[in-house]
Amino acid sequence: MTPTPALMIQGTCSNAGKSTLVAGLCRALVRRGLRVAPFKPQNMSNNAAVTADGGEIGRAQAVQARAAKLPPSVHMNPVLLKPETDTGAQVIVQGRRFGRLGAKNFLDKKAALLPHVLDSFARLARDADIVLIEGAGSPAEINLRAGDIANMGFALAANVPVVIAGDIERGGVIASLAGTHLVLDDDERALVRGYLINKFRGDVRLFDHGLTAITQLTGWPSLGVVPWLPQAALLPAEDAVDLDRARASEATRIIAVPMLARIANFDDLDPLGMEPGVRLVFVPPGQPIPAEASVVIIPGSKSTLGDLAFLRAQGWDIDIAAHVRRGGHLLGLCGGYQMLGRSIADPDGLDGAPGTVDGLGHLDITTLMQGDKSTTLVGGTHVATGAPVEGYEIHLGRSSGPDCARPVVTIDGRPDGAISRDGRVQGTYLHGLFASDAFRKAWLAGLGIASELAYDAQVEAALDALADHLDAHLDIDALLTIARSRQSTNASAA
Incomplete structure (x- = not known):
């Protein structure tokens, strides 16, 4: 041929x-x-x-x-x-x-x-x-x-x-x-x-x-x-080196993202970086999380336990705790969601050394690293607003606990994620949800930020x-x- x-x-x-x-x-x-x-x-x-x-x-x-x-x-x-x-x-x-x-x-x-x-x-x-x-x-x-x-x-x-x-x-x-x-x-x-x-x-x-x-x-x-x-x-970046470049914005509402050592799927945040009303700040190691941030997002990680230790080594756990005490909002995505709980158990050493470590304690959940890795394209609904969401799951482990009774989204009828009692701390396994215009608009509206961005059209x-x-x-x-x-x-x- x-x-x-x-x-x-x-x-x-x-x-x-x-x-x-x-x-x-x-x-x-x-x-x-x-x-x-x-x-x-x-x-x-x-x-x-x-x-x-x-x-x-x-x-x-x-x-x-x-x-x-x-x-x-x-x-x-x-x-x-x-x-x-x-x-x-x-x-x-x-x-x-x-x-x-x-x-x-x-x-x-x-x-x-x-x-x-x-x-x-x-x-x-x-x-x-x-x-x-x-x-x-x-x-x-x-x-x-x-x-x-x-x-x-x-x-x-x-x-x-x-x-x-x-x-x-x-x-x-x-x-x-x-x-x-x-x-x-x-x-x-x-x-x-x-x-x-x-x-x-x-x-x-x-x-x-x-x-x-x-x-x-x-x-x-x-x-x-x-x-x-x-x-x-405006195209999704692949290399973490791109995160070192400052994103010019005149917006005053800061969303801060700590740059974990094994940060993964950070293109989740690209749509937020395009929002005129948002200044998306990736915080490099050794620098404090800005006290004036409205929201802190802990992103996905290829090594949840390793990056949890890395986060603590930067002192970001202290910054995050202070942010929550001031009334700030906190969101964890996938591995970041797992870090927000009370503990992460990895008895078989799937993510690192076998054992159990304390989480950041901002959500009343625990995570067990067991079972097969989930890699699935999914669609669902934002529970708070009914806005449709699309994205994908790519994670190891399962999370459970009282705060899971308040899920962030439902995916094919099943609940996903958890929300604290006061509603200011949330976490979900769903990647790509900010690319859904309806969800992003509803989520930002809850922070007092208007959105008119059509993300797919921009790409x-x-x-x-x-x-x-x-x-x-x-x-x-x-x-x-x-x-x-x-x-x-x-x-x-x-």
């Missing part, structure tokens, strides 16, 4: 904008009438999305699927690493829990995952006119080359042409591209068909000599310079603006020619 056209976007570094570039290209090519499938062989992120069949993939691939007007599939991200500690991660393979591996063990075993990666790629390619592939980190990380499935290892195995994206915002982009060229092996270098510059600020013409220098040093042609696009910030507008932007600044026709060259090179190899 003739191979499906495919193109892989790799980067000179992490956070070079690969996820955003692939999302924008997905939307741009779909608008040209092509069936486009996004794909990332290996991802590392605690911002996960749930697919219709209950599998997990990286949030970026769910956004890319939306850009391509497809439902998310486990095959769009066959290997997902969810860090639990500095040296270990849960490994998800084709949407399902594969195991927990230390960094060294994963390096030794990752080559064994290549058949799963190639299987998922083949499944997507069968139903697509083109597959757009996102690399991970950088191919210049030659210390990770052995058994690589994320960058050139995959590109070589699948015979996919590559375009390298350079992040000019960080500086040193000429050296980054030239250095990448230098450290690649000959067979890897042969797959690279060009480069692009991303996140340029200012007059693009000022970089003309830079483009000439890069081509002279590498032999790679330039496929365009992409100027900085503010609307891209769609951002994807269309991104596609327009790439159409204007990249040579899309050249990128398509490169993707289609895979057909001729595979034929030659045969």
Whole structure:
């Protein structure tokens, strides 16, 4: 069979904008009438999305699927690493829990995952006119080359042409591209068909000599310079590094979010960050939670017990207790919900060392870490207002106690979450509920904040603006020619 056209976007570094570039290209090519499938062989992120069949993939691939007007599939991200500690991660393979591996063990075993990666790629390619592939980190990380499935290892195995994206915002982009060229092996270098510059600020013409220098040093042609696009910030972020950037807002009502060490699914809060009446503040480690905050939200966590200890180490437990005494509101999402209770029991060591630890004590509930992990797309109703909600569950453990008699939402007729007697402390396992306009409007109204935001429309507008932007600044026709060259090179190899 003739191979499906495919193109892989790799980067000179992490956070070079690969996820955003692939999302924008997905939307741009779909608008040209092509069936486009996004794909990332290996991802590392605690911002996960749930697919219709209950599998997990990286949030970026769910956004890319939306850009391509497809439902998310486990095959769009066959290997997902969810860090639990500095040296270990849960490994998800084709949407399902594969195991927990230390960094060294994963390096030794990752080559064994290549058949799963190639299987998922083949499944997507069968139903697509083109597959757009996102690399991970950088191919210049030659210390990770052995058994690589994320960058050139995959590109070589699948015979996919590559375009390298350079992040000019960080500086040193000429050296980054030239250095990448230098450290690649000959067979890897042969797959690279060009480069692009991303996140340029200012007059693009000022970089003309830079483009000439890069081509002279590498032999790679330039496929365009992409100027900085503010609307891209409206798309759900995947990397926690993005939380370090201040969100400009003139609003006086502060919603504060402590940045847990293993913060997960923080895109839950993106809709609040877009609200004109809200100043969403992510509080970095070592900094106090603002005393003037109206609400404190404890977000999801990949390691509830580890992040509970981390929260206490920052002194945030004291800040939160003072916030509640002052009459402030407190909301816990998933792992954050579990932390708000009286205790968390983990007899089998599913989330850390076996044992029971005290929670923050703001909800009269207890949590038991037992049973299978729940990963489900759900819909329901906000109990207080009747507003519809949609979202997903992705958690381990069950919570129970007197405050569960006052649930936050009902999901398919069953109660979820808990509310304190005075109503100011709430928690729920439901992720994504703030993306539901009716719920968000009702929740903010309870704080005296008016909302007119149509979140889904904003995301769609951002994807269309991104596609327009790439159409204007990249040579899309050249990128398509490169993707289609895979057909001729595979034929030659045969």
